[in-house]
Amino acid sequence: xxxxxxxxxxxxxxxxxxxxxxxxxxxxxxxxxxxxxxxxxxxxxxxxxxxxxxxxxxxxxxxxxxxxxxxxxxxxxxxxxxxxxxxxxxxxxxxxxxxxxxxxxxxxxxxxxxxxxxxxxxxxxxxxxxxxxxxxxxxxxxxxxxxxxxxxxxxxxxxxxxxxxxxxxxxxxxxxxxxxxxxxxxxxxxxxxxxxxxxxxxxxxxxxxxxxxxxxxxxxxxxxxxxxxxxxxxxx
Amino acid sequence: xxxxxxxxxxxxxxxxxxxxxxxxxxxxxxxxxxxxxxxxxxxxxxxxxxxxxxxxxxxxxxxxxxxxxxxxxxxxxxxxxxxxxxxxxxxxxxxxxxxxxxxxxxxxxxxxxxxxxxxxxxxxxxxxxxxxxxxxxxxxxxxxxxxxxxxxxxxxxxxxxxxxxxxxxxxxxxxxxxxxxxxxxxxxxxxxxxxxxxxxxxxxxxxxxxxxxxxxxxxxxxxxxxxxxxxxxxxxxxxxxxxxxxxxx
Numbered sequence: 001x002x003x004x005x006x007x008x009x010x011x012x013x014x015x016x017x018x019x020x021x022x023x024x025x026x027x028x029x030x031x032x033x034x035x036x037x038x039x040x041x042x043x044x045x046x047x048x049x050x051x052x053x054x055x056x057x058x059x060x061x062x063x064x065x066x067x068x069x070x071x072x073x074x075x076x077x078x079x080x081x082x083x084x085x086x087x088x089x090x091x092x093x094x095x096x097x098x099x100x101x102x103x104x105x106x107x108x109x110x111x112x113x114x115x116x117x118x119x120x121x122x123x124x125x126x127x128x129x130x131x132x133x134x135x136x137x138x139x140x141x142x143x144x145x146x147x148x149x150x151x152x153x154x155x156x157x158x159x160x161x162x163x164x165x166x167x168x169x170x171x172x173x174x175x176x177x178x179x180x181x182x183x184x185x186x187x188x189x190x191x192x193x194x195x196x197x198x199x200x201x202x203x204x205x206x207x208x209x210x211x212x213x214x215x216x217x218x219x220x221x222x223x224x225x226x227x228x229x230x231x232x233x234x235x236x
Numbered sequence: 237x238x239x240x241x242x243x244x245x246x247x248x249x250x251x252x253x254x255x256x257x258x259x260x261x262x263x264x265x266x267x268x269x270x271x272x273x274x275x276x277x278x279x280x281x282x283x284x285x286x287x288x289x290x291x292x293x294x295x296x297x298x299x300x301x302x303x304x305x306x307x308x309x310x311x312x313x314x315x316x317x318x319x320x321x322x323x324x325x326x327x328x329x330x331x332x333x334x335x336x337x338x339x340x341x342x343x344x345x346x347x348x349x350x351x352x353x354x355x356x357x358x359x360x361x362x363x364x365x366x367x368x369x370x371x372x373x374x375x376x377x378x379x380x381x382x383x384x385x386x387x388x389x390x391x392x393x394x395x396x397x398x399x400x401x402x403x404x405x406x407x408x409x410x411x412x413x414x415x416x417x418x419x420x421x422x423x424x425x426x427x428x429x430x431x432x433x434x435x436x437x438x439x440x441x442x443x444x445x446x447x448x449x450x451x452x453x454x455x456x457x458x459x460x461x462x463x464x465x466x467x468x469x470x471x472x473x474x475x476x477x478x479x480x481x482x483x484x485x
């Protein structure tokens with residue numbers, strides 16, 4: 001019996017990503033969710049695009065951050081746009097909240113994974129509705145969960161430990177931004193696909209705000225950086 | 237005005253000797269017997285209004301909406317058989333989202349009206365389908381500004397400055413013709429539409445009604461939405477006052 005993957009040739013399935021975005025980091029704070037990502041789009045090891053918006057507001061109550069294949073992210077935005085449009089057209093005084101959007105994305109991602117044609121992304125979905133804060137994550141194999149702070153890609157390994165130590169309930173906006181900047185700085189130093197042009201956005205009961213992109217201050221004069229091969233002669 | 241089309245009115249694929257298709261005319265009667273629907277194109281947008289006759293005191297106000305958003309920038313008000321209307325709205329929404337998917341921009345209102353008209357006309361071509369028993373007033377705002385179209389059960393669609401269908405359409409059209417639409421803003425238009433609908437409502441023949449209004453204008457950011465509550469109340473109050481003035485004469 002011919003299965004779907006026999007009938008559909010390889011050119012119809014995602015096999016590997018081409019233009020990718022790196023980590024997204026997000027945390028819950030007093031008034032809502034703060035999310036940060038850089039504006040880079042890498043073409044393999046080339047940092048090809050440096051002004052890609054990877055944080056987008058969805059409807060009235062949510063914010064979506066994506067890492068991974070940028071074209072798949074654009075496709076997801078298209079699906080969500082139609083979802084929100086139909087939701088608005090009901091005209092019933094209700095609107096989809098972050099939990100609902102996260103669930104929808106999980107369904108989409110998991111179903112694509114089951115057909116061996118994934119959307120090559122790791123998505124962060126955060127928002128506030130009726131005073132309830134929500135922050136969740138879903139990736140290309142359909143793994144999804146919600147937590148007080150999430151990150152994608154290398155962020156999982158480099159920034160979650162920082163967040164586990166330093167996050168607490170009811171961070172103020174300033175404390176939240178400072179914590180996110182600390183996370184993004186670590187990523188900037190250690191992630192080869194990071195670019196120094198970051199965007200922070202917040203979502204509260206009032207709505208989403210995307211702040212203009214800016215650069216982090218970096219310090220390269222650490223003594224350890226001076227003679228990097230001192231412990232391993234011959235390497236670079 | 238009505239004539240008996242004995243023998244020639246059994247199928248929508250039969251012409252009468254004087255060139256009429258009676259089934260389509262009968263479909264139009266379904267529209268004529270429904271509550272009045274009014275649409276006007278003002279300077280800065282379009283206003284739609286519906287006289288929603290309440291069939292039973294048990295119905296919740298705000299239910300059984302007659303005006304539907306079809307995309308962000310356009311909406312349609314339906315008169316006639318409600319179930320037929322739901323089908324047309326569903327199809328129109330599908331056409332609008334499909335156009336957006338393919339061309340990357342909101343469907344021009346003219347194109348949308350043509351697609352609705354085409355679909356309605358389709359159902360007048362085959363004996364195994366029946367014509368839609370509803371008329372539709374479609375209002376939208378695109379690059380070419382605000383536009384108002386009306387589609388009849390025959391599949392005919394024209395662009396209008398002002399249109400009315402349903403029971404009180406003759407009286408409503410007379411009132412609309414008196415208005416100076418080119419100089420009116422939608423804010424003023426909402427008040428006028430409310431006055432017209434209250435004016436044509438027949439207290440003696442019909443039961444209570446609920447006024448439903450929507451607009452697409454610069455003030456609503458070119459999005460189709462229900463008229464804000466405070467403006468709606470203002471319009472209802474002005475309409476009731478105008479009625480009393482008329483009764484006083």
